[in-house]
Amino acid sequence: DARVTQTPRHKVTEMGQEVTMRCQPILGHNTVFWYRQTMMQGLELLAYFRNRAPLDDSGMPKDRFSAEMPDATLATLKIQPSEPRDSAVYFCASGYRGTDTQYFGPGTRLTVL
Amino acid sequence: KQEVTQIPAALSVPEGENLVLNCSFTDSAIYNLQWFRQDPGKGLTSLLLIQSSQREQTSGRLNASLDKSSGRSTLYIAASQPGDSATYLCAVYGTDKLIFGTGTRLQVFP
Numbered sequence: 001d002a003r004v005t006q007t008p009r010h011k012v013t014e015m016g017q018e019v020t021m022r023c024q025p026i027l028g029h030n031t032v033f034w035y036r037q038t039m040m041q042g043l044e045l046l047a048y049f050r051n052r053a054p055l056d057d058s059g060m061p062k063d064r065f066s067a068e069m070p071d072a073t074l075a076t077l078k079i080q081p082s083e084p085r086d087s088a089v090y091f092c093a094s095g096y097r098g099t100d101t102q103y104f105g106p107g108t109r110l111t112v113l
Numbered sequence: 114k115q116e117v118t119q120i121p122a123a124l125s126v127p128e129g130e131n132l133v134l135n136c137s138f139t140d141s142a143i144y145n146l147q148w149f150r151q152d153p154g155k156g157l158t159s160l161l162l163i164q165s166s167q168r169e170q171t172s173g174r175l176n177a178s179l180d181k182s183s184g185r186s187t188l189y190i191a192a193s194q195p196g197d198s199a200t201y202l203c204a205v206y207g208t209d210k211l212i213f214g215t216g217t218r219l220q221v222f223p
Contacts (some may be wrong), residue, residue, distance in 0.1 A: 104156035
């Protein structure tokens with residue numbers, strides 16, 4: 001049963017610290033998405049990759065957020081420095097193409113104190 | 114800018130009822146529309162995907178329709194069960210990204 005995995009599942013950190021979230025997409029999927037979910041804003045797309053190349057990161061605060069795909073089996077989302085307003089659930093999703101069904105991971109719940 | 118709205122925001126019904134969840138979008142230039150389910154503390158699970166050229170899709174007790182010209186989709190749940198309790202989100206795929214609605218939180222009580 002192929003699934004998207006994300007680590008860590010929960011992260012509590014203090015303001016100013018670096019946070020790294022990791023995602024392993026489903027093997028064979030060539031498109032990876034990062035989303036953020038909050039009560040106020042709902043689900044927002046932060047960035048996405050196709051064949052490991054970044055296609056759109058317009059949803060990310062560029063000064064503190066960065067997203068990479070070091071290889072086809074790993075995507076990372078970093079926040080440095082973290083701020084309380086970054087507290088949210090961060091989801092990774094993967095698919096064959098952007099227009100196809102996206103498969104979501106369980107999310108990383110981030111709390112920045 | 115595409116905006117996706119879901120009505121109602123919350124719904125509580127007794128088991129066995131047939132339900133209709135509504136989704137509307139402002140820009141009809143979409144590739145497809147997807148319905149997802151989200152359980153508390155969990156990720157999203159794709160339920161149905163309707164291509165822009167299609168009118169409806171069915172899976173078990175779920176039926177989703179799409180009227181692109183009017184910017185509307187409905188998710189019909191037949192014979193609801195307590196296990197259907199979750200948040201249901203619709204999302205439209207337009208210019209290179211999925212835009213999500215805010216969801217309908219459904220509770221089905223025995």
